């Protein structure tokens with residue numbers, strides 16, 4: 116009897132051992148849930164890799180880890196992302212971008228009219244919501260959630276190609292200020308794309324997670340998100356391992372575009388001083404804008420940059436070699452230093468502090484009581500902006516994660532948790548706060 120037990124015992128042991136070895140040597144399971152960041156200007160998808168415990172932000176064939184949130188509609192086809200961006204100049208009326216600013220949002224006809232003036236595509240009013248009229252046939256239009264669904268479908272395809280399996284579940288991020296309707300419409304966009312949304316998380320929470328702040332001992336986390344056109348500041352509290360958004364403030368009219376505009380105005384003045392005329396040709400202005408964007412990026416790494424743009428200026432002869440009618444061709448060259456770029460924008464950079472002070476005051480918190488500061492959004496790469504924030508808090512902000520990818524990385528971590536491939540026994544990392552209002556400084 117004892118012998119039989121021993122044999123039974125050892126066979127159970129063998130089974131257990133086999134199971135253990137299989138666990139050790141089988142390839143790790145494929146991620147089941149993807150994390151998507153449907154941003155206003157760019158969107159990305161990531162997966163949590165159970166094997167390495169790291170997030171992979173999925174790149175397209177050209178190695179790009181995000182795609183422009185742009186969709187081009189013609190009567191024959193729909194183009195998404197970079198393909199839409201490339202064709203946008205030729206089809207400005209049929210290329211929709213910024214759809215996230217309209218998704219699930221309630222407008223009065225007057226509010227929508229004011230919004231419309233910022234865009235070349237036509238915006239229609241439909242029972243308090245926006246729709247985009249993108250076809251020659253005026254009776255046909257698309258909703259913001261349909262535009263979102265085309266972007267999400269593209270991200271889903273990207274993930275499926277990378278993983279080699281079909282994907283149907285996702286976690287998605289939204290701005291902390293999104294109300295229930297905006298959240299619902301975002302979920303609907305995902306459903307239209309064939310994605311079942313397991314959880315919606317706030318972008319600042321996702322960014323904090325990208326820095327692993329859900330795993331370390333911190334209480335007050337301040338997230339500054341400065342993108343192309345908007346600033347969002349959120350104060351998070353961590354309670355029992357979960358984040359609660361305590362206060363929000365921002366500026367809907369502050370971002371990279373404004374910094375570019377200051378430099379562009381400076382260049383126009385220089386051109387006028389040198390040649391007595393300013394560029395009027397649309398292509399010239401487009402090239403100057405591109406040069407300004409490139410210079411801004413360059414000045415995050417280098418102390419000075421040479422801007423060089425060929426222009427055809429009306430009516431002038433100075434510096435020109437070739438005359439054709441009333442315009443002359445010149446090669447405009449200007450060296451721009453980082454100091455100059457900062458001086459041109461110093462007042463704008465300091466505007467960042469108004470919403471920061473507001474969330475601290477709403478959270479009844481002194482600036483030295485903030486445990487970690489997280490920077491998100493491409494514009495937080497600007498060294499002077501980091502410095503303004505660092506000087507205010509007397510502490511270095513957290514900047515080691517790519518500010519354009521911090522949100523998608525955090526969402527993918529939450530997706531990993533939802534997919535069960537997480538070592539910790541937790542399912543949620545956020546406590547919803549439904550009664551919070553964002554304060555705007557414009």
Ligand SMILES: *[C@@H]1O[C@H](CO)[C@@H](O)[C@H](O)[C@H]1NC(C)=O
Pocket residue numbers: 252253254255
């Ligand atoms: C526009 O589309 C609607 C719905 O598909 C159709 O009934 C109508 O005939 C079209 N109008 C024109 C001018 O093509």
Ligand SMILES: *[C@@H]1O[C@H](CO)[C@@H](O)[C@H](O)[C@H]1NC(C)=O
Pocket residue numbers: 295296299
């Ligand atoms: C959002 O969706 C939930 C669940 O489907 C529903 O109960 C709720 O009424 C919706 N809210 C709004 C404002 O649409």
Ligand SMILES: *[C@@H]1O[C@H](CO)[C@@H](O)[C@H](O)[C@H]1NC(C)=O
Pocket residue numbers: 409410413417420421422
């Ligand atoms: C940016 O800087 C690098 C290094 O100095 C240089 O090679 C590149 O041409 C610069 N780009 C622009 C747009 O000036």
Ligand SMILES: CC(=O)N[C@H]1CO[C@H](CO)[C@@H](O)[C@@H]1O
Pocket residue numbers: 326327328331487511512513514
């Ligand atoms: C510079 C800085 O503040 N770094 C912090 C970023 O966040 C991690 C938590 O994951 C801290 O440990 C670092 O000190």
